[in-house]
Amino acid sequence: MTRFDLYRQRRLSIGLLNGCLLLTALSLFQPLMGWILIVSLCCIAISLLQLTYQQSMSPRAANLMALLTAIVLAYFSLELGLLLAMVNLLILACSLKVLQLQQNKDVFQLILALFFAISCGFIFQQSIVFSLFYGVLVASMLLAMAAYFRPGLRMFAQLRFVGRLCLMSLPVALILFLIMPKIGPLWQMPSNRSSQTGLSDSITPGDIAHLAQSDALAFSATFRGEAPNMPQRYWRAMVLETFDGKTWSLDKGKLAMERGARQMGIRFSPEVNGAFYDYDIIAEPTQQNWLYGLDLAVPTAGPPGIIQSASYQLISQRPLMKPMQYSLRSYYEAPLDNLFFEGELQRNLQMPRQGNPKTREFARQLRQQYSDDATLINALMTHFRQGGYRYTLTPPLMLTDANDDLLFNSKAGFCSHFASAMAATLRYAGIPARIVSGYMGGEVYPGGYMRIYQYDAHAWIEAWIQGEGWKRFDPTMMVSPGRVSLGLQQALADEGSFLADSPFALAKLRHYAIISRLRTLLADMDYVWSRWVLNYDQQKQFDLLSALLGKVTPLRLALLGLSVVGLIGLLLLVSFFWQQQRPKQTAAVRYYQRGLILLKQHQLGRTLPNGPQAYANFLQQQPNQAIWQAFSPLHDAFVQQQYLPGSKQQTPNIKQLKLALRKLKRALKRPV
């Protein structure tokens, strides 16, 4: 077996670092600007070419590039905001650094910067998949570091070394995670509108149906006890009360009034009692404030800052930047009959004067036929069931008078079309009505929790019936009963448009048993991750500490910290003694080999058939006498160890060997 080539291993480790940079940059493609990504790809390509052809770029060229790109970045940074600009700058700096890996310190800087970039990645992605991915990245960077700064070992030995380091640091990381004080974020996340996901706060029937085409997770729910049946799973998110003839949107005036009222100390918490569901929700980050709940939801536990609105919505005070867990109790039999503001019903009758003439006429006819509100609504629902309407995710575009178009021409659409048409008709007929958007359905997993995906997004209406309050009506249920009772996927089984935009979505392939199991496994892992890791906050930490300590006092905290430190120290001590017990005879060989590596780096390597004695003679003839003087203890210990009798009983003096190695380093640095 020949010795592993030192320089090859170093080149390999630089290649590995380049790969890590590439993956980190790609994983940050959302916050990164396009041109930064391109610059970084170019730098990596150049660095790999440099590795292959063993050439390096002149420092001046690299510096010039750094200056130019920094100026361009500074220009963009105003619109990016501080955090995004800094992330961009970090990746840019890493990319330029790979062009200039001349000395050990360059490599070290690159590795440190990459570690920082990876931790930046967690600002944007926290799911289990990304966490695992970043974990693998960190491990490969450690491997690259080991291979670069300690070459000469076979790759398998390096892997074992890095693996051992990671295992050793795991308990420390766990303890830090559990007992380190949780500090809030030090920066304000930019709320970029384009980065918002989930429901939009307005509905324009005739828009393209893009929401139903995403298989991203919206939130998951765990019920304590009984869970509602499929037709009861209407998750309210937003109530849209303003209609301008085309678009339904939030009532900004009402929201402003609510804010004012809250500041005056008024809470919109209706008196409720009766049967209820108890459940926890983990909402995925949306960069919006809307939370989800079944009617009529009252928050029971969770982080402070969940507000109930006058329209029975749940609002988080901060936008959802990371998964948020909260507990709700939903009184599903309670009526929604509170009118917090005067004129609330009038607001829900407002219609523009122009547009949709046919709908207007249709409403007038209905009003003439039925004087009672409830019968009118029933008749309208019957009309949706029997009027020859069709449910589709790919309706024709309806540019003007969308409600007319849907009701009388195309007769095909999805939930928001039908909801909009029905709410408009009811308003024309003089019945207060509004659109509620949220999610309908949810998939129950074997783990006992329910996951609601973006393709479960839905819109339905509420109409005010005197004496009963706001009542939910879902015209989509009339048109396509399967959408409500079976879920979106079944309803669209024939049409084939379910997730038509994402051809590789796992949800589509669930007919294959293995894919289905994989999807379940991923969902389970993600659920546990969100529940126990991402949502481990100050409150939970406090609970844990209270469970451990009884009462959390500074003294007890200090004792806990000390005992943890003591435990780690004890483990270290045990492992240290264990190391001591192991035979040390190989130490001489190890140090001798290290000396050989050092000498090889200075062109004083051992040529092949030479044994230790011949090599010693060679070193003795070197003009720099200090080299042999420093090396001779290593040589003596090695010969003693390898070739002399009785070496099993003797152990080398490691301190002396270390000293010799240090002396050798110094001797090699000194010019002759």
Added chain:
Amino acid sequence: MLHAKVNQAIHHISQHLLGKEHQIKLALSCLLANGHLLIEDLPGMGKTTLSHALANSLGLGFSRIQFTSDLLPADVLGFSTFDHQKQDFRFHPGPIFSPIVLADEINRASPKTQSALLEAMEEGQVSVDGETHPLPAPFFVIATQNPLHQSGTYPLPESQLDRFLMRIQLGYPSWEAEKQMLRGPLQNNLSGIPACLSQTELTQVQQHIRQVYASDAILEYVLRLSHFSRESDLFANALSPRASKGILQAARSWAWIDGREHVMPEDVQAVLPCVAEHRLRSDVAELGQNTPLSQRLLDAIDPLAA
């Protein structure tokens, strides 16, 4: 003490064979390792001188057989004649019954005679007419041979070459050495070499050498060498286990002469060309044209690799 005497012997011999100290050391370590020695070179290079000097300085009785193409086995081993007085066959021991046998130009004899000698070397005894006669102990054969491309030679087969622990070549002397030789007396008086060791001392030395320490690292180095010769296709013949044993024994002897009680990789490397070359390739004709095979073998194996 013994060590000093051996070095003295080397010193004395090198007075007569100028500039060949390394070869003298090798030859001595071969004999001290209880192995037979084959000296191969062109005529007039000092083969006979070296063998004579070795025999003299070890203080052993020796006999010399000049091998020719008409030499018969009986001329080497001895023969039985009928004794009329005792009415019995009487064995007349041949020149081989001597502690040191100088077999000059061994490859000029017919294969039959060669094998008679080589069998005696291997078994330490001679069988003539159904009777077995033990050879004296110690028993060394120092054979010389001419390179094979010389006319009138019968090459020794591999199996018989294997019985020689070492084959050494003397080579031309250096300019200085040859000049000094020319300046000296015309006739070399080899009898002037004093015997440096007594017979008991020789046995002691041999016993001592057997106890020279060879660590695991050394054993593994020897094993790596011989295994490489078996696995690689560089070599016509591989090293046999007997060869591995020979290498180790010779290295021990070399280390002892060098004044050490343990074997170093350098000892193995010093003796390997002589011990291995004639086993790796019997075809001597190529000699001097390529890198010796034993050198290639050494170059391929790192003595330190674990």
